[in-house]
Amino acid sequence: MKIKALILTFMLCMMPLWAKAQEASEEESVNVPEIIFGHIGDSYEWHITDIGETKVAIHLPVILYSGKSGWHMFSSARLEEAEYEGFHIDPESGKIVDADGERPFDISITKNVLSLMISAVLLLAVVLLTARWYRRHDALSEAPKGIAAYMEPLIMFVHGIAKDNIGEDYRRYSPYLCMAFFFILFNNYLGIIPFFPGGANLTGNIAITMVLALCTFLTVNLFGNKHYYKEIFMPDVPGFLKPIMPIIEVFSAIMKPISLTIRLFANMMAGHILILSLVCIIFIMAKYGGVLFGSMSLVSVLFGVFCDMLECLVAFIQAYVFTMLSAIYIGLSRPKAEHE
Secondary structure: OOHHHHHHHHHOOHHHHHHHHHHHHHHHHOOOHHHHHHHOOOOOOEEEEOOOEEEEEEEEEEEEEEEEOOEEEEHHHHHHOOOEOEEOOOOOOOOEEOOOOOOOOOOOOOOOHHHHHHHHHHHHHHHHHHHHHHHHHOOOOOOOOOOOHHHHHHHHHHHHHHHHHHHHHHHOOHHHHHHHHHHHHHHHHHHOOOOOOOOOOOOOHHHHHHHHHOOOOOOHHHHHHHHHHHHHHHHOHHHHHHOOOOHHHHHHHHHHHHHHHHHHHHHHHHHHHHHHHHHHHHHHHHHHHHHHHHHHHHHHHHHHHHHHHHHHHHHHHHHHHHHHHHHHHHHHHOOOOOOO
16 A cells, blocks of 8 residues: 555656656657756746646746846746847756847846755754754753654764764864755755655755855865864975875865765756656657556656655765765864874
């Protein structure tokens, strides 16, 4: 019964995407890359579903500044069929350009920006509700309840990561590590939910993961102690290696945020692409007859449910890996002198 319920839930959740693919298959062959990258990419509207010929979507505000005409603010619905106020969406890049093809200064509320706002509000609410419980109860004599009961083991989990990898000064960095862990975890799980307010591929956006990695990079290099910089620029190595080692160490310091950026971005985007590809198989096989279509539909749904459950595990693992590596890098930036 549980497996049947999971299959039914998966099919219901995928109905918006299936409807879009079915419409495409009736008109022409299914354009799988367009469906996949249209779903995981950023956009100026949040597509929810299609009801017949009617598209249900949230049209987001467009905010532009052009050196020729100044500031512009209007709904993205204006750009659906034609240009508006001299602007249109470039079909190749998906970005707004003017009549000359030049991109204005764009601070629009896109799908990813709205998802970021939703996750920030959700995370703030969870943290404040947890803090509220601890203010009103004695945590030493009473077990936490409600949201606090779920948050405490996760917070202690991150607290343990910081303590094991940073050392004595770990309390100074625990708030940042908790923030990074819960931000990634919340957005990973929101991205798995295929309907509003979930479905945005936020942690599969390299700009988001790059900012998170830069936060770790700045934390490591701004708060590193003198022994950390001594090991980089004046390492205790044989004389012929002294000119080479600083170059290697600086390169290593630069590569750490790059690896954090790509690891999180690539793993989360790959999971979305895999699940969407399995769904598209159903409509690719629609023109090959009822037997093949029915059998492949069943296989696609079963593998889709399996990959969805696997993605839930990957979402937690990626938050853990980012937090652990950040704690390791911070710990390496605070070495002690050899005599200590």
